[in-house]
Amino acid sequence: MQADSDTAPQSPRAAIHPLTVRIGHWINAFAIVIMILSGWRIYNASPLFRFEFPDGLTLGGWLAGALQWHFAAMWLLAINGVVYVLYGIFSGHYRRSFFPLSPRVIVREFANTWRGRLSHQLGSYNAIQKLAYLIVILLGVVLVLSGLSMWKPVQFQGLAALMGGYDGARLVHFFAMAGVVGFFVIHVTLVILVPRTLLPMFTGRAPRAHASPNSEP
Known part of the structure; x- marks a missing residue:
């Protein structure tokens, strides 16, 4: 039965x-x-600025x-x-x-973070996580567009002109990269601080006690 x-x-x-x-x-x-x-x-x-990255942190060996x-x-x-x-x-x-994502909720979540009360439930993003993911997606688009402007400045001259030419595109590309690196560092740090978030990114599942009731099917 x-x-x-x-x-x-x-x-x-x-x-x-x-x-x-x-x-x-x-x-x-x-x-x-x-x-x-x-x-x-x-x-x-x-180099664009008066510093270089350590060779041990680079890939390719030469240009x-x-x-x-x-x-x-x-x-x-x-x-x-x-x-x-x-x-x-x-x-x-x-x-x-x-x-939905509103400025009021973002400000409130930042205040909670300052007090050490950042909300987190597996399968559901808080306002700061939502904002960070949206920003990094936009940064990824900017990286691709600025990269195309540097790679083919003649073929994509209109796009390059919007970024201030080849030199402007280099600056845009650099700062977009810096933003992605910042996101990456914060993201990895949070995973280290809350390690239970890592395994579900492999398995897709988490204990019901830790999962959001609004988790995706």
């Missing part, structure tokens, strides 16, 4: 991260790390090698990013995960 749906035992683990989101997340992470390290080697070949790594990771990031964004829009993932 089949148990009534109201009394049937529930799985002790809830689904919180769809497979597409998990795959996209790890591909993005891999591509971004490659682009950052190879980008630092490219920067060292012609040509770094460019090869950078472009390979760029195509991976761009293709995966398009798939990830389209999925997020048409599946409703972005709508469910990142909205």
Whole structure:
């Protein structure tokens, strides 16, 4: 005899991260790390400011090698990013995960963070997380557009002109990269501080006691 749906035992683990989101997340992470390290080697070949990145933190060995790594990771990031964004829009993932988001809620969450009361529930983003993810998605778009402006300044001269020419595009690219690095550092730090958030990004599931009731199906 089949148990009534109201009394049937529930799985002790809830689904919180769809497979597409998990795959996209790890591909993005891999591509971004490659682009950052190879980008630092490219920067060292012609620094914008009076500092260089330590050779041990760069990838490519020399300018040509770094460019090869950078472009390979760029195509991976761009293709995966398009798939990830389209999925997020048409599946409703972005709508469910990142909205609604209001300035008042953001200010309140920053105040809670200052008091050491930042809210966090697996499968649900607080206002600061929503804002950070939206910003890093925009930064990714800026990185690709500014990178195209530097790679093909003649073919994409209109785009390059919007960024102040080749030199302006370099500055835009550098500061967008700095923003992504900042996000990456904060993101990894929070994972270290709250390690239970890591495993669900592999399995897609988390204990129901820690999962949001609004987790994705």
